[in-house]
Amino acid sequence: MNRIKWAATCVMLAASLSASCAQTEEQEVIEPPGTELEGMFRYMADAAIFRDCRNGKSYPVSMEGQYIELERAYLNSGIEPGAELMINVNGQLLERPAMEGNRNKIKLIVDKLNNIYPDKTCSPEVHAELFGTYWKLVELGGKAVITPDGMKEAHMILAANESRAHGNAGCNNF
Structure with missing residues (x-):
């Protein structure tokens, strides 16, 4: 009976060691x-x-x-x-x-x-201040925005000290 217990212990130990060595x-x-x-x-x-x-x-x-x-x-x-x-x-x-x-x-x-x-790269990171910078709309929905002659370009400027934004939506100032 001791041999059976000893053999079972060896099998359990071997299984335990091999499982711990396997990389998951x-x-x-x-x-x-x-x-x-x-x-x-x-x-x-x-x-x-x-x-x-x-x-x-x-x-x-x-x-x-x-x-x-x-x-x-x-x-x-x-x-x-x-x-x-x-x-x-x-x-x-x-x-x-x-x-x-x-x-x-x-x-x-x-x-x-x-x-x-082949002729493109990731867009360069822009380093500009968020406030006081003239932000022009250049792309919308993956398409270039072209300002028609005689129209103001869509843009906005964020004013930090006034907590407001102003600009033009293309046909109206805001």
Whole structure:
């Protein structure tokens, strides 16, 4: 009977040790599948990096999903190897355990490549004061705003010390 208990204890201990050694693939969803993302993609020496235009953060691109389609588009785009290419994709950002160390890393998984823009970059960050600056409407719903001749351009100025805004909506002052 002692041999059976001893064997059962050994089996339980071995199972416990092997389970604790196995790395779990825990992942946290940062952006859900199908999220539209636009940014700069770079591929160099089997390393793919995506720089998000929304916040300037860079993420490694996981070589799964529709990654191979993105890599082909990059290689056929005509840009210099290692240079950045603006892309629009549907994908997801997942936080996964890093290959080395005990840290997690956020990675982009490409669900669908929507478009590439070889001649575009992320819009530069504007450094202007919020108050006292002439803010002109230049784009609305993704389309350029063109002011017709004889009309005032749509704009506004925020006045900090007066807690008000003034400007023109195109045909009326406010």
